[in-house]
Structures are given as structure tokens and as C-alpha cells.
Amino acid sequence: DYEPSFEIGKQKAKVCMTCHGEDGISTLDPYPNLRGQKVGYLISSLKDYKSRQRTSGLAILMQQQADALSEQDIKDIAYYFSVLGTKKEGE
Amino acid sequence: DYEPSFEIGKQKAKVCMTCHGEDGISTLDPYPNLRGQKVGYLISSLKDYKSRQRTSGLAILMQQQADALSEQDIKDIAYYFSVLGTKKEGE
Numbered sequence: 785d786y787e788p789s790f791e792i793g794k795q796k797a798k799v800c801m802t803c804h805g806e807d808g809i810s811t812l813d814p815y816p817n818l819r820g821q822k823v824g825y826l827i828s829s830l831k832d833y834k835s836r837q838r839t840s841g842l843a844i845l846m847q848q849q850a851d852a853l854s855e856q857d858i859k860d861i862a863y864y865f866s867v868l869g870t871k872k873e874g875e
Numbered sequence: 876d877y878e879p880s881f882e883i884g885k886q887k888a889k890v891c892m893t894c895h896g897e898d899g900i901s902t903l904d905p906y907p908n909l910r911g912q913k914v915g916y917l918i919s920s921l922k923d924y925k926s927r928q929r930t931s932g933l934a935i936l937m938q939q940q941a942d943a944l945s946e947q948d949i950k951d952i953a954y955y956f957s958v959l960g961t962k963k964e965g966e
Contacts, residue, residue: 813915824904832931840919840928 786856790873793864796857799849800865808868814842818865826862881964884955887948890940891956899959905933909956917953 800818804810808819818826832838833850853861867873891909895901899910909917923929924941944952958964 810913810916813913814919815913816916817912821908822901822904822906825901825907828905828931828933832929832934835931837931837934838923838929840923840926842919843923843928 788860788863790864790867793860793862793867797861797864800861803845804865808865819869820867821865823862823866826865827858830858830862879951879954881955881958884951884953884958888952888955891952894936895956899956910960911958912956914953914957917956918949921949921953 803812803815804818808821809817829838830846830850830853833843833846834853836847838846850858894903894906895909899912900908920929921937921941921944924934924937925944927938929937941949
């Protein structure tokens with residue numbers, strides 16, 4: 785366990801960018817923008833996919849993604865998107 | 876049925892603002908920002924709460940909110956937040 789880092793998060797988040805955009809603005813209307821989203825919400829969302837508490841059509845896609853992530857991966861990726869596009873990005 | 880309007884959406888969205896912010900930037904970390912979010916994602920999220928396809932702890936709050944909304948309300952509110960903070964807001 786370590787403090788989340790923007791650069792580590794960015795590396796781990798590459799798989800997310802195809803749908804959610806390199807800048808965190810998603811590429812298609814059914815997919816949410818993640819840029820600057822609240823870190824706590826991003827973490828609970830990924831955990832909810834993993835624990836099958838989100839189960840609608842498109843959730844299947846995210847369940848598979850979330851299954852591949854460790855707790856630490858989830859923290860890092862959530863941190864990355866929460867900071868993206870905000871003042872904290874440059875810190 | 877009618878074209879969604881920013882002003883109608885704004886009136887219906889007042890109940891959302893306590894948690895999700897008057898400007899669509901939420902007031903607490905567990906709650907997502909909605910400002911400029913994709914309209915399709917917002918619609919499917921509200922429908923998923925309504926149909927109990929989102930079931931984790933905090934989802935209970937949103938299930939109750941979504942139960943009170945008609946299909947048209949969902950469209951109007953989703954349109955409002957999707958446009959908030961974007962160029963389309965002034966149109």
C-alpha cells in the first residue's frame with residue numbers, strides 16, 4: 785500500500801481510455817466521462833461492478849474490467865481520473 | 876413528449892442539487908459530479924436505479940429518487956446536467 789500517484793494511475797488507466805477517452809471525456813454517449821470525477825465515487829463504482837451490484841447491459845463490460853483490478857489498481861485508477869483536468873494534476 | 880429544455884430540466888433537477896451541487900459538482904466525495912456528464916449515461920443510470928440494477932449501499936438513496944421520476948423527468952434532468960457547464964448551456 786502506498787499513496788496514490790498520478791503517473792502510476794495513468795499507466796494503469798490506459799485500458800480505460802479506449803472508451804473513457806485519453807482526457808477522461810468518453811468517446812460515446814453511453815459511457816460516462818471520468819475527468820475530475822470524485823475519487824470516492826470512482827472507487828465505489830469499480831467495487832460495485834466487481835461485486836455485481838451493477839448489473840445492467842453495459843455493466844457486463846465493466847464487470848470484466850473490474851474483475852482484473854486489485855484493490856490497489858482501483859485506488860490508483862480512481863485517483864488518476866479524479867485529478868485529471870484539475871489543479872492537482874500538476875502537483 | 877417534447878424536446879428536452881434546459882429550463883424545465885433545471886426546475887426538475889432542484890431535488891438533485893442538495894447532493895450533486897447547484898453547479899453539478901457534488902458536495903461529498905461519495906456522490907458523483909453530474910456537470911457535463913453524457914446524457915445517455917445519465918439516462919441509463921437513473922433507469923438502472925429504478926429497475927434495481929444498481930444495488931449497493933448508496934444506491935438505495937438513488938433508487939428512491941428514481942422511483943419518483945417519470946420517463947420524461949429522467950430525460951429532462953439528464954439533459955440539464957449534460958448541458959450544464961458546456962457551450963450548449965447558453966443556447
